[in-house]
Amino acid sequence: MTGHDDIDMLAAEYVLGTLEVDERAEAAQRRKHDSNLDAQILAWEARLAPLCNEIQDVAPGPDLLERIERRIAVLETEKDASESSTTQLLGLHRRLRFWRWSTAFASAAALALAIMLVVPFDSTPPQPPFVAVFSQNDQQPAFMLAVDLDNRRLNVQPVTAEPLPDRTYQLWIKSAELGPDPRSVGVLNDDLSLDADALRDYDPDLLKQATFGISIEPPGGSPTGQPTGPAIHGYLYPTDQRGRSQHL
């Protein structure tokens, strides 16, 4: 038997399921770095796949999808939690600096927006406004959120985000002090605005440390009270030098 035959039969029996337990585990590991074995396995999967048409479809119990979705939600929350570690925070700081100093090179529109957001709040110092940038896949920001901590007023502005047919955006706040789950701040209006007083019940110190998320939900907002659709996240950043040096 040649080496090629050996691999072919290893792949075939792996797909068939008749390898001994240790051989099977070894094959499953080996295919990850042995592209030839992996290709043979895929070829055998395709060859034998029509056999599964002989199996009768059986509907799973009605609650199984919900149980799966709950497990996925836990996984995603854990992923978010580990991503909001220091590394991510530093990354976001860098990104913020990028937005603050080189926006002109990246996107004139975003710069214009940043100014638009800052100006109305600047008329009432002393505390500088804080801004969160919500960007998807590290690309263009989708939303910006400006918060006037003294007056606990917020202003959500879409940047590249657009209204979606049959979907709404929902703003969430997450903080260790609020427990493990995000809390809804509110569902964005059709013009992607949000009631300026939506954060009035939160302490400014908590707001400074919190993570904000915007998720895509069915009309009227999440039916479960937790984000169900894809979410994007942002932290609040001060918009002047004074605030920034405190924050870093």
Add this chain to the structure above:
Amino acid sequence: MSDNPQPSSTHCGDTSPATPSPNDHLRNLLQLVAQSDRPAFAQLYEATSAKLYGTVLRILKERSRTDDVIQDVYVTIWQKAAQFKASRASPITWMVAIARHSAIDELRRQSRAPHESEDVLSQISADETGAHEHIEHEQDARQLHACLEELEANHQNMVRLAYLDGWSRADLAAYFEQPVNTVKTWLHRALKQLKGCLAS
């Protein structure tokens, strides 16, 4: 049953890249799932769960174990959707592979009671009859059936019992009253003959 539109979206072995909508639909859903799109995931589940559940239940025979494995399977699909390569496999074949491997791994971890019944073979041929109406329009399936028919009866039954019911070499050896090494030799002979026939 013959005009039930549901199964066509999840036909296995539908590997032709030129196949229109049902497979494309699953492919699109997988792409969305790769971007953590939960509504797309729910749609993917609706379209494929009966097929995957049937596949795993056939191997494990118990609903409670099947429930557990199916949960793992769909969590894996959620996590690995980005690794799915449309150029290398059909979406349903990829998903069935995940389901079958999980079911077989679970079965090997904790084997169920020994196969007690003598009527397993009559059961598979009965299923086979029912299946023709699902797959009659699919060339891949026809060809595989034709090639399986060419195998010696025992070889053919071994391939079916292993693939569909998750039987190990030891299970097959006990059932066919042959040493395990003979079973391995028969399996290899059957698989090579099958491959040659399918390539011709």
